[in-house]
Every structure is written in C-alpha cells, then in structure tokens.
Amino acid sequence: MALASTAAIKGWHLHQFDANNAFLNGELNEEIYMKKPPGYTKGQPDQVCKLNKSLYGLKHTSRQWYDNFSTSLVAFGFTQSKANYSLFTCITPTTFTALLVYVDDIVVASNSLESISVLKTFLNTHLRIKDLGTLRYFLGIEVSRSPSGIHLCQRKYTLDILVDSSNLACKPLKLPMEQNHKLSKSSRTPLADPTSYRQLIGRLLYLTLTKPDISYPIQVLSQCMDHPSISHLAAAHKVLRYLKNAPGQDILLSSSSPLQLRGCCDLDWASCPDTRKSVTGFCIFLGHSLISWRSKKQTVVSRSSAEEEYRAMASISTELTWLQQLFIDLSIPHPQATELFCDNQTALRIAANPVFHERTKHIEVDCHLIRDKIKKVASRLLMFTPTHTF
Template sequence: MTAEYRALIKRETWVLVPHQPNMNIIRSMWLFKHKYKSDGTLERYKARLVFDRRSQQVGIDCGVTFSPAVKPATIRTVLSIALSRSWSVHQLDVTNAFLHGNLHETVYMYQPMGFRHKDYPNYVCRLKKSLYGLKQAPRAWDVAFLLLYVDDILLITSSDHLRHRLMNCLASDFAMKDLGPLSFFLGISVTRTKDTMFLSQHAYAQDIIEWAGMRSCNPVSTPVDTHSKLGAAAGEDFDNPTLYRSLAGALQYLTFTHPDISYAVQQVRMHMHAPKTEHWNALKRIIRYIQGTSSLGLVLGPSSGPNLLAYTDVDWAGCPDTRCSTSGYCVYYGDNLISWSSKRQPTISRSSAEPEYRGVANVVAEICWMRNLLLELHCPLTRATVVYCDNVSAIYLSGNPVQHQRRKHIELDIHFVRE
C-alpha cells in the first residue's frame, strides 16, 4: 500500500480542492492481489487504489474506456517470426502504467479529502514518442516488434544491442522493468527450448477445475457430446446462472492455447442468458475433458518457407432452435496454428452450399487481415493462400463466374472471395 501511495504522489495524480455541494464524490477502495510466477509460487503482493464504479455517473465521471490490447493471432504470428529468425523475446513491465493514461473528465474522489485528477498525455502516444527519441537510428538490419497488452509488453528484437538501446530509451520516460526472456505472459506459461515454444495454461485450467468443484472428476476423451445438440429449453432452469456464466467466460480465455475446445465453448456460451441443467452438464463435460488435457498446449516452431494455409468447415443447420449453421476455420502460418474460430452464422441457409461458402468468406476475410499484418511486419508473403473446403458446390461457386437467381442473396460473399 505504501509503494502504491508513493507512486500516486510522485506522479502528481491529483490536486486537492475544496468540497462543493454539487460535487459527485466517488468512493475509493483498495484492491489486494497475489501475483504468481509461472510455476505457481508467490511472486509479490500487489495493492491498487481504485474507484468504486457503483458511485460513478456515466457521461460525467466516466465515458467509454479503452485499453490497448494486441490480438492473440498477432502474438502467435510475431512469435512464429521470432522463432524462424532466432530472435530474442523479452517481457517488459511498466510500473503504474495506468497513471500515464489520459483522463478528460473532472473526477472528485474522497480518500479522505476530495481531489481532482490531472490530465496526462496518452500512455500509448508516450510509448511511441519514447521510441522516436532514439539518439541514433537503428541499423538497416535491426528489427524490433513491441506488442502491448495494456501494461504487459513483449519486446522482440533481432539483436541484444538493439534491445538494450530500446530499453534505455523507454526507461528515460517510464519506470520500466525487464522481466527477462518470455516465460509467463497474460497467464500463459511459455517454455522455450532451442527453436520451439510451448504455450500452456495448465495452472489456469487447474484453477477452473477447482472453481467448478470438480477436482476429483473423471476425464473424458471429447469435449462435446457428438450424438446430440443442445437447445434453448434443454431441461430445467439451472439454479446458479452466475457460476455458469463465470465458468463459460473462463473457458473462453482457455481457448487461447486450447483450440480443441473452441466449438464446445461456443455452444455453451450461446445459452449464458438462460442456462438450463443440460447446458450445465455440457459445460461440466468440457471441464472433465480439460481434467485429462490440462497439461497440453500450443507448440510454435520455426518455418523454413512460411506461408498461410487455411481449413474451413460448417455444421449445416446445426442449431436445433434457429436452424442456423455454425462455421469454423483454422489458419496456419507455416506449421504453426495461429488463428481459429467457431461461430454461429446469423442467417438460415436452405442448402448446404450457402453456409459452406459463407464459411469460406469468413476465413478469407481473416486471411486478408493476416496478409496485411505480415506486410506491416515486413514479412510479406510471395505466394497465394490456399483455402481448403470439403464442399464441392462451394468450390464450384469460387470458380464459376455465372450468376443466377438462386444465388443473389450470397452474391456479396461470392464476389468478395473471388476478388
């Protein structure tokens, strides 16, 4: 608490002002948290002085909030590039990063006297300005990537010389800590052996099992029952919907390194508004599957000839309530799986070719984004991306320029994929 309070004073976070009758005073509270290392041992105690949001007024004390968060597919792509080129990957931490934020509203807080926050330049803009402040331009062969997830930073550099220069430059503006080679990032344990990385959420998976009270459950071989589909009225109302929603949200984050549960998690998350007993049983089946696979994870390695390759498939009219289809895809960069998705389509299709082609359109949109990302990372692809689809009609639609009446409602997807 003392370290947190001293940091607030050092940054001149507030100014004391007299109390006025028309002020909306926001309560404050201390939050305490234990920070753990990748092996589960205690690293340090953490204290934060925060607002009690229940006493805030939207539009007066707060508005739309946003924190910079890098896309998971971007993290996996950059790590794949770093492994292919044997670059170093270090983790950085900004002390009291939120004190560098940009607050436009005037906020009055009681702790124990009213004060008003001062306006500071945007945190991300200051990071950019710090990097622009390098006294000497990097060498032509030096390359660096900086991935930002709120206050957790990954720094990938092509040489130790460049990494030290960037660290010195950032440290001139921020209280930076070099946590060393990447080992634990966003709750994900990273083990690097020679030219491969193993991403695992074993500790997080065990926490989910403990949270659900299923520590002694028997594992199953599949995360979903392949013989039946869950409807909205499957069984009686579940008596603890809050627990259901919390576990479903926790499982969603577990898909960061477990693409094998993406479809199962997507199915249980569709019923978060009104979970039934059968939905709870389906969620418990996922946890039983995790019980036997919690030590598994995602392996990233180097690729001699990197290129994008995609697979897509659709469960036609699989939803028993709406008869909408569920489409899924996975994208490989070389041998590394870097992007995947399972999502229900918004419209109903009368033939299997229509949802299959919409699934192709979805993965093509993802591929376009990823090719642009690689272009910005100065790793452009020289070959076209191949998309595999197991529906003959959808494949013919991709190559046949003839249009007719029955395909007008999917004409946008057809033109998009063909272009």
C-alpha cells in the same frame, strides 16, 4: 500467435516488460473533476478536485496511457501497424524489432539483443518500466522455448479452473462433447443462480487461446449464458473432465516451419436447434504451426449447405488477407500463393463462376470477395485447392 510463430522460425529473441503504475502516467488533455475522496474534510462541502494527471478508475485513463505510449514509440522510430494497432515495428538495415502491447504488458521480439537493451533504456526513461527478462509467462500463458520451437501452454490456468470448480479429482473424458449432441436454449430446469455458470464459461473462453479442441463446445455453451439450465452446466463440466485428461497440453510453434500460409474451412449445416443457423469453423497454419482458428455461428439462415460453405470461404479469406497484411508490417516476404482447402465442390464452382445466377443472387455482396481473390491467382496472392480431408 502469428508473431510468436514467426519469432520461432526466425530465431528472434523474445523479452517481456511491464509498465510501473501505467495508468498514473497519462497526461490529461481536457479538464476533468472528481468528488473529494472519503475522509477528506478540508475546504467547502460542495467543492470538487481538479485532476492534473490520469487516475485509476477514470474512463479516460487507458486511452491517455496508450496515447502517451504510442506517441513516445513513434518519436523513437517505431511504426504503428495498420493491421494491428497494438503492434509497433522498427526496421534498420541490420536489425528488426517488433513490440506488442496489451494494456501495460509489453512483449518485444528482435533479432538483436542490443536493440532490446536500447529500447528498454528508452522506455524506462520515459515510461518507467520493469524488465521481466526472457518471455516466460504472459497473460496467463506459459511460454517455453526448445530447439523444436516455442511451446504455449495454460497448464496453471487450467488447474486453477479445475480446483475452483471442484473437478480436480474428477474422472477424465476423452471427448469434450458427444458427437451430434444438441443443446437448446429451451432446455428445462433452469439454474437458480446462473452466475457460477457464466463465470465458468468466461474462464473457458480465455482457455481457447491455446486449446482449439474446445473452441466448438465453448462456442455452443456460451450461447446459453442468458438462461442456462442444469443440462448446460452438466455439458460444461464434461468439458472440464476433458481438460483433466491433459491439463498441460500445449501448442508447438515449430522452428522448422516454412513461411507458408494454409487455411482449412468447414461448417456444420443448420446445427443450431434454436435458429437453424450453421456453425463455421476454420483453422490457419503457418507452415506446420497452427496460428489462428475460429468456431462461430453464422448470422443468417442459408438455403443450402453449398451457400454456407461459400460464406465460410469468404470468412476465412478475410482472416488470410489480414494475416498477409500483418506479415507485410513484420517485413516477412510471402510471395507464394496462400492455400485454402474446402471440401464442397459446389461452393468451389460458385466461387470460380463470375456469373450471378439463380442460386447465388440472394447472397450478400460482401461474400463475393472470394471471387476477387480467385482473380488474383495469376499474381499468386491466393490459391484454392479442393480436398475431401479436413
């Protein structure tokens, strides 16, 4: 998402490649044997086959393919990112090229079509790839470009879920989940066959890549996958009815956004009825474009909402730090301070106070990284702005 948003702002070209028989091109660096395939009768019954190259179904296959791929790119002049090991960049005085790989699907962003053509020739020579042209459909995400920016949508994927769950003709809802609706694992009437529920939630989890508005309900429903009940399935179908309201809703990565990172965090204190743990939620913007979000239950039970807000600030700070490092790998300057919005005054005071007192001495040391960020305000690495709107 960060790469696509940057490409929209910078006007980079986006192309897509696909590797042909990727898992058959890996060179094995160790001896591996396999049983003879069914129907092969030559040789002795107890004989086995020695593999000369990787094979589909072999657990070493994906690793060997990636090693071969990354080694070839580094030899070509690319540098592997330390923030995201699936990202490779190549920088010259006049051109910039970024390559992002997921298994055997490749996305290339560059300010030069000639650089993309040279890269395509190299990859086709060494790894045998297929040029799919301008990026339009990647991992179930529909990508379209307009003067206003890049649009990311999962309309086809959403409609497939509605069809498979027999909800295509359902009455749409305006909300995915009622306010203050609590779902407990101890709900009665468990499902006779929980497989369909688990499959549905798994598909909806992938849908949160472009629909942040369902992140919270899916986060709640995914915690009940071990013993789902009829009430959990009914809540999942309400999410489907909400998706029916606007299956083609997309995310716009604006082309006119400034290269300024902003983050907002909040939490629902002690909202889990089973563990009394809080749920942290945050979203990060690059200018006007939403590029990262999360809804996750915290790992500990805290004594106050201020402590939970403090932990939420620490959580989003790690994400902002990672994005800043990613921008360095993308050669994107970000000299201005990153804004972090929080609506809890007590948490802001704890973060600004370097003295460990009775209210904070039980908090883990890793949560106090937020204090180190505040100390770097003078160098304009991070800036906190209290606000009451989230």
